[in-house]
Amino acid sequence: MMLRHLLVQIKGFFGDKSRLRKRDPLIGDNTDFKCFEWVIGQRFTSRQSFKNVVAKYGILQGSNITITSSNNHRKQNIIMKCVSRCKFYLYGGWDSRRVVYVVKSVDGEHNCSRNMKKNRQMKSRWVADQFLEVFKVRPHWQAKEIMATIKKTFSVLVNKDFAYRVMYHTHRMLHGSMLEHYTKLGSNIEALKHINPQSLVKLVNNPTRVDNANVSQRLHMCFEGLKHGWLEGYRKVICIDACFLKTFLGGQLLSAIGRDHNDQMYPISWAVVEGDENDLVIKSYEHQAILNGVDKVFPKAEHRHCARHIYAHWHKSFKGEELKLLFWKAIKAYNKADFEDA
Numbered sequence: 001m002m003l004r005h006l007l008v009q010i011k012g013f014f015g016d017k018s019r020l021r022k023r024d025p026l027i028g029d030n031t032d033f034k035c036f037e038w039v040i041g042q043r044f045t046s047r048q049s050f051k052n053v054v055a056k057y058g059i060l061q062g063s064n065i066t067i068t069s070s071n072n073h074r075k076q077n078i079i080m081k082c083v084s085r086c087k088f089y090l091y092g093g094w095d096s097r098r099v100v101y102v103v104k105s106v107d108g109e110h111n112c113s114r115n116m117k118k119n120r121q122m123k124s125r126w127v128a129d130q131f132l133e134v135f136k137v138r139p140h141w142q143a144k145e146i147m148a149t150i151k152k153t154f155s156v157l158v159n160k161d162f163a164y165r166v167m168y169h170t171h172r173m174l175h176g177s178m179l180e181h182y183t184k185l186g187s188n189i190e191a192l193k194h195i196n197p198q199s200l201v202k203l204v205n206n207p208t209r210v211d212n213a214n215v216s217q218r219l220h221m222c223f224e225g226l227k228h229g230w231l232e233g234y235r236k237v238i239c240i241d242a243c244f245l246k247t248f249l250g251g252q253l254l255s256a257i258g259r260d261h262n263d264q265m266y267p268i269s270w271a272v273v274e275g276d277e278n279d280l281v282i283k284s285y286e287h288q289a290i291l292n293g294v295d296k297v298f299p300k301a302e303h304r305h306c307a308r309h310i311y312a313h314w315h316k317s318f319k320g321e322e323l324k325l326l327f328w329k330a331i332k333a334y335n336k337a338d339f340e341d342a
């Protein structure tokens, strides 16, 4: 008799649990918010998760919802209502027995129309998070295009200020990750030296740091394979170029590039060095420094110049489209006859 009673109790317990699970789904990232409906008992892992879901629901279904009452101490209660004062009402709170945040009361019906002009739940930080992958590929994504994409994706019209705030947040998120990458530089170099000891990697730390922190000042890299490949199989042409790194880290990227048999670029070596992009004087000096350096290291080498830079100087005294075309025709001539013809 006792055993039977116990079996009935166990069955009741499990039966009850499966019924609970079916009735009260856990709402999170996997939920489809385009056709989402509010039901009493829906569970959330935390109060913040509940707020995130309300934001997603509001933005994707085009309703302008706002918090009308919030109490973090009394069962973490939140009451949400529609800004256009329609029927919608949502009340969430903490369920300490089940240790989850739940919807305690709801009227999910709206009698307002879709609002495109403003959405209180749409925060620039949230949008920045959604578009982070796009910003990685297009760091100079323009405010105008951001506004158009938000309009197309979320059907909400935002102003230019909002687009700039989105840019600001993505900038911060991406720069944070950039610093993290630079902190891995030391271990990456050690790993490279271990696998490929003949490669040249020189990292110079900043000696002027008072706190003795390991802040890198410049880095020079040349892989063994590239070095041997160039020495053994390529024309002895080295093109040196530099560009400014357009990030908060600053500095310049210097590269030495050769030409392969298909007239394509062949990277030989590269370096990241310090340098201020606002300092125009240094830029012109640096050009002279390249000339001097090449004269010193390779005194017998023929020193050619970049055609685009020659044109930039030459164009100051000889203006006009016709002369420009003639210049490039002469430059591109592969033989003497073509050159004289030009």
Ligand SMILES: [Zn+2]
Residues within 6 Å of the ligand: 063, 064, 082, 083, 084, 086, 087, 088, 109, 110, 111, 112
């Ligand atoms: Zn409404």
